[in-house]
Amino acid sequence: MTFKPRDLQPERSARDLYGAEIRLRRARADNMSLTRLSEILNFSKAHLSRIETAESLPPRGLSEALDAAFGTDGIFLKLYPLARREEFPDKYRRFMALAAVATVHEEYAPIVPGLLQTREYAQALLSSSDPFGTDEEIADKLEARLKRQARVYAPRPPRYWFILDEGALRRPVGGPQIMYGQLGALLAAGRLRHATIQVLPYSVGEHSELMGGSLTLLTLPDRSMVPYEEGARSGTLIEDPESVTRRRALYDLLRAQGLPPKDSAEMIRAAQEEFSHAIRREGRPLAEE
Incomplete structure (x- = not known):
């Protein structure tokens, strides 16, 4: 061919x-x-x-x-x-433009979402996802990702709702030290008034067609909604009304299956404590010690 x-x-x-x-x-x-x-x-x-x-x-x-x-x-x-000036490839650019003006940002992810990632976690993830990328390429992607986080802490931020698969807390991306810091950052983000974090526990079992991928729902200033589905190597903006309604229903189902925010925070703390034990077994001090 x-x-x-x-x-x-x-x-x-x-x-x-x-x-x-x-x-x-x-x-x-x-x-x-x-x-x-x-x-x-x-x-x-x-x-x-x-x-x-x-x-x-x-x-x-x-x-x-x-x-x-x-x-x-x-x-x-x-x-x-x-x-x-164009930090993101074209296939992501429209999503980024919509996310920059959204009034509500709801996201389900099997890993820690980019908006909540620490620099160290993001760098480890980007390096592993593009093993043949140059140092400069990885650095460019890292800075672009971290720059997006500014809106989370802006004076008038959107309303954020994150649902994380439990695997996001357990998989040691970058090793125990990086995960310890990342889980601490999640706990801090969960204390923001405009952000809610839920964990979808393993005990739920199978959970709809979103397993293995991520889903973001953006509510725009005119109250319209645009879902964005992403797999390992591709992302799709969804604008067909019937498909939009279906993604809304799928997200609401995940929200109902997730742990309440308080219980989610307890699970995050427990996972962080497990990583602290792993760090000490290696004879290394915790980041804040």
Whole structure:
């Protein structure tokens, strides 16, 4: 089967325009392959491919090298600051724009949601989810994720409701020390007046079609609702009215199955205590000691 490269829409985003320019210049250079271009630039072919398909931000220094390789007189250098402003790939950008204005944010997740992650937890998660990413790519994603958290602590924040699978408390992402700090951050977030945290315990058993994925419900200023479903490698905004109603019902069912906030906080404390024992068994002090 012939490989078909991902379609790019230069009019849609600066990331796409940057990638389209790379593809165009390769075509004009006797259909230069990505392999050959990576050799000329002394740059990872896999990373270069992700930049061309608008999945990754171009790193510092690449634009000058591309202009030199193609003789493009500063085109890539001019596009670089525009592309760097777009922290999220296009498939997430609309969701992020809606989340930035939502008045109510409800989320179910099998891991600690990005809005509640500590820097250390987020870095461990991002590094494991993209094992072939460069340090700069991971750092870019990390800063973009942490920047989103500012709205949780803003003067006039949305109403937040988080339902976490119990596995989010038990899986030692980054190790016991990082999990100890992460669970402490969850307890602190649960004390915010505008945030509610529930745990969906293992004892519930199977729980609808959301197992393994996450669901976010965004209520917008006009009171309309937009659900966003996310799997390991893809995310989908849902706007069909019937599907929106179904996602609302699924979330309400999870809310009914979850522990009350007070009991959820007790389970989080118990899990944190287990990690504290693991840290001490390793002969290491707790973060606050």
